[in-house]
Amino acid sequence: MGRRLSVLVAVAAVVFTGCGTGTTPSPTVSTTATPSPAAPVEIVWWHMEQPPNRVAAYQQVLDDFNASHPGIHVTQQVQDWNTIFSKIGGAIGSNTAPDILHASGDFTPYTRSMGENVVVPVTDLVNELDQLYHFNPAATALYRDGEMWAVPMYGMIQVLWYRKDFFRDAGIAEPPATWEELLADAEQLTNGDRYGIALPAGKNMATDQVIYSLMATAHAEDLYDNDGNVTFDNANTVRAFQLYNDLLPFSPPDSTNYSWGEPQAAFNSGAAAMTIEKGQYLPPWEAESGQPASDLGCALIPQPAQNGQPGSIYYAEGMQIMTKDPVKQAAAAEFIKYVMQPDVYGVFLNAEPGLFLPVTEAGLQAESWLSDPTITKYRDCVNLMLDQAESGVLFGFTHGQYTMSIGEITGQSIIAQTVQKMWVDHMTPQAAVTWGQSEMEAAVE
Amino acid sequence: MLRTTGILTVAHAATPSPVSPWRRFVAIRERTYRTAIGYALLAPLALWIALILVYPLINTIGLSLTNMRVVGSPSSFVGLDNYATVLASDDFWHGLLLSLLWLLGNSIVLTIVPFAVALFLRQPWRPARQARIWVLLPWVVPTVAVAVSWQWMLNSNYGVVNHLLEATGIISAPLNVFGSADLSLIGLILTNSWHWFALPAVVIFGAMQTIPSDIYEAAKVDGATNTQTFRHITLPMIAKVLFALELVGNLWTFNVLDIIFFITRGGPADATMTLPMELYYKAFKAWRMGEAAAMAVIVLILLTIVCAVYVKRFRPRED
Numbered sequence: 212m213g214r215r216l217s218v219l220v221a222v223a224a225v226v227f228t229g230c231g232t233g234t235t236p237s238p239t240v241s242t243t244a245t246p247s248p249a250a251p252v253e254i255v256w257w258h259m260e261q262p263p264n265r266v267a268a269y270q271q272v273l274d275d276f277n278a279s280h281p282g283i284h285v286t287q288q289v290q291d292w293n294t295i296f297s298k299i300g301g302a303i304g305s306n307t308a309p310d311i312l313h314a315s316g317d318f319t320p321y322t323r324s325m326g327e328n329v330v331v332p333v334t335d336l337v338n339e340l341d342q343l344y345h346f347n348p349a350a351t352a353l354y355r356d357g358e359m360w361a362v363p364m365y366g367m368i369q370v371l372w373y374r375k376d377f378f379r380d381a382g383i384a385e386p387p388a389t390w391e392e393l394l395a396d397a398e399q400l401t402n403g404d405r406y407g408i409a410l411p412a413g414k415n416m417a418t419d420q421v422i423y424s425l426m427a428t429a430h431a432e433d434l435y436d437n438d439g440n441v442t443f444d445n446a447n448t449v450r451a452f453q454l455y456n457d458l459l460p461f462s463p464p465d466s467t468n469y470s471w472g473e474p475q476a477a478f479n480s481g482a483a484a485m486t487i488e489k490g491q492y493l494p495p496w497e498a499e500s501g502q503p504a505s506d507l508g509c510a511l512i513p514q515p516a517q518n519g520q521p522g523s524i525y526y527a528e529g530m531q532i533m534t535k536d537p538v539k540q541a542a543a544a545e546f547i548k549y550v551m552q553p554d555v556y557g558v559f560l561n562a563e564p565g566l567f568l569p570v571t572e573a574g575l576q577a578e579s580w581l582s583d584p585t586i587t588k589y590r591d592c593v594n595l596m597l598d599q600a601e602s603g604v605l606f607g608f609t610h611g612q613y614t615m616s617i618g619e620i621t622g623q624s625i626i627a628q629t630v631q632k633m634w635v636d637h638m639t640p641q642a643a644v645t646w647g648q649s650e651m652e653a654a655v656e
Numbered sequence: 657m658l659r660t661t662g663i664l665t666v667a668h669a670a671t672p673s674p675v676s677p678w679r680r681f682v683a684i685r686e687r688t689y690r691t692a693i694g695y696a697l698l699a700p701l702a703l704w705i706a707l708i709l710v711y712p713l714i715n716t717i718g719l720s721l722t723n724m725r726v727v728g729s730p731s732s733f734v735g736l737d738n739y740a741t742v743l744a745s746d747d748f749w750h751g752l753l754l755s756l757l758w759l760l761g762n763s764i765v766l767t768i769v770p771f772a773v774a775l776f777l778r779q780p781w782r783p784a785r786q787a788r789i790w791v792l793l794p795w796v797v798p799t800v801a802v803a804v805s806w807q808w809m810l811n812s813n814y815g816v817v818n819h820l821l822e823a824t825g826i827i828s829a830p831l832n833v834f835g836s837a838d839l840s841l842i843g844l845i846l847t848n849s850w851h852w853f854a855l856p857a858v859v860i861f862g863a864m865q866t867i868p869s870d871i872y873e874a875a876k877v878d879g880a881t882n883t884q885t886f887r888h889i890t891l892p893m894i895a896k897v898l899f900a901l902e903l904v905g906n907l908w909t910f911n912v913l914d915i916i917f918f919i920t921r922g923g924p925a926d927a928t929m930t931l932p933m934e935l936y937y938k939a940f941k942a943w944r945m946g947e948a949a950a951m952a953v954i955v956l957i958l959l960t961i962v963c964a965v966y967v968k969r970f971r972p973r974e975d
Binding site for chain 2: 303
């Protein structure tokens with residue numbers, strides 16, 4: 212009886228919510244239905260956060276949620292970014308898709324492209340959470356295409372990491388603030404034992420991200436114009452590639468195979484003095500480098516002295532709801548609302564302290580997040596990342612754009628391929644960027 | 657009428673006795689039963705082969721005639737458009753060229769090294785006897801471990817290989833093996849060969865062991881040199897094994913994806929983008945499943961033709 216009632220409530224909520232928005236025939240997730248405690252609703256959550264510490268932290272959140280919500284039982288299933296694109300297609304085709312799926316700016320358009328109503332709009336849920344906790348607009352922008360297609364859960368931003376010990380030894384007082392200083396410092400810090408900077412130049416997403424951060428500071432963050440045409444080939448992109456080309460001689464020679472892990476290993480081992488990455492550098496710094504926390508420096512992404520702007524690549528990962536069952540939709544919404552509560556949110560974020568940043572104002576103040584030892588120890592760098600997040604952008608989602616085809620470009624790492632054309636095949640930056648433009652146009656055809 | 661002469665008795669015995677219809681029926685029934693049992697026993701295997709071989713093949717051909725992008729997404733029939741697109745693309749021909757270089761390099765290394773190792777293993781010395789066990793180690797190591805190990809050993813910053821080569825004065829600056837467009841394919845060929853050389857070495861060694869020793873002794877008595885013995889006795893005696901080994905080995909090698917994926921992912925700048933890698937990227941990175949399927953069918957046809965020519969041209973004579 213209780214379950215029937217809750218189904219009715221959920222359906223009613225869906226109907227009324229759908230009428231309220233009036234913009235789409237798709238059902239919108241109810242934010243009010245409460246599943247019956249007598250019949251636990253099973254919710255399966257797929258995410259791609261594989262490191263054991265993240266899985267363990269998530270499990271703690273799940274255990275607490277399941278204990279405090281007897282009517283809902285949420286389980287996590289860890290997936291792999293390398294296989295999720297094909298796996299989710301099969302899962303949707305065989306009606307075994309998860310109820311909640313990890314969301315990312317360029318992944319959600321992909322799942323939406325799998326068919327009508329595959330992803331359920333969550334506009335009302337996001338609005339409700341926004342009223343309570345106030346989302347960072349940069350985070351919600353990645354999922355807004357008429358409706359909201361996912362709930363942003365945490366942000367990640369790149370900054371410049373530098374080794375203060377090496378800077379001291381080289382007599383460099385301040386970290387570079389401009390491209391010109393970055394290049395000069397990289398050159399000065401390169402000697403027989405180490406390289407000035409560790410840059411990825413492999414055909415991978417890591418390379419895409421680092422050069423995009425530099426592109427963003429040169430007003431080259433837009434890959435598309437407002438009509439959806441690719442605009443990669445422009446003077447600002449070329450000058451960012453020129454800088455990368457100038458910096459790579461001061462990066463280890465095997466940078467052409469570098470992804471995320473190698474620059475961090477080079478940096479922590481002392482083989483490189485600088486690198487550009489997200490906040491995953493904080494937790495292992497002392498153990499891997501043997502240096503005190505005070506020797507880990509961080510700075511905003513350097514920008515061109517002429518015609519530059521603050522900028523960096525910004526990801527806001529989230530959760531998209533896939534289930535068509537209104538009761539499950541309500542249960543999934545309940546779980547997401549639970550996670551976003553400030554006293555729980557910090558536990559969720561500190562699955563990877565320093566890397567996962569709050570996407571709500573309430574989260575920024577949450578004691579559950581701030582009390583983590585890593586956040587406490589590196590508070591200055593955490594604050595700097597939050598400052599950098601103010602100017603965060605993501606390809607395909609700049610200036611209000613929502614580009615469904617961005618996955619075609621990022622999936623093939625075409626920006627990284629362009630770097631390789633320039634650095635490995637010795638094309639000029641202009642020729643490489645022109646090549647990249649044609650590849651992108653072919654990809655989004 | 658009975659005859660008592662021995663000859664007639666024998667002739668009588670050789671004449672087939674008339675078989676009754678009942679016995680003929682029983683014989684036919686038994687034969688049918690045996691045939692049915694045979695087919696029934698074969699059926700699961702045939703069904704399994706159809707399931708894992710024929711169905712995917714037909715499905716791939718079907719896919720290649722559609723414009724499917726993401727796996728499982730809606731698509732429509734486009735005829736042979738995908739084949740035309742693939743054959744007109746530079747990526748395909750670039751991948752084919754690299755695949756042929758990859759195959760050639762591996763074939764050379766995986767012929768010379770296993771032969772040398774097999775000859776070494778045949779020696780009666782104690783180290784050779786012990787080597788028969790530990791020579792298998794590279795083959796046992798998982799591919800991902802091989803990839804990671806060689807990436808580290810050949811790393812230009814802290815790799816032991818570069819360190820040794822520099823220390824001995826062979827090179828003056830570290831080699832950026834997997835990061836260089838010129839060296840990466842060679843590095844991959846050597847890594848792959850290191851991983852797989854043990855298998856053909858042991859097979860060749862096993863084949864050599866089946867050659868009777870008295871043939872070698874006779875050759876020695878006749879004054880044959882080592883080279884003559886190898887050329888006129890060893891090689892012909894193991895020709896059938898070599899034929900099968902080369903055929904299967906080359907097919908495997910052509911289709912290798914894992915070690916390339918783990919180490920270079922087709923890079924740098926597509927310098928190691930062999931056809932299997934190209935196919936993978938087309939299907940799972942560019943999400944053009946129809947084109948990838950067409951590429952797979954073309955590769956299948958190419959390999960079938962090459963195999964047919966190889967079998968016809970190089971199959972050892974039965975005599």
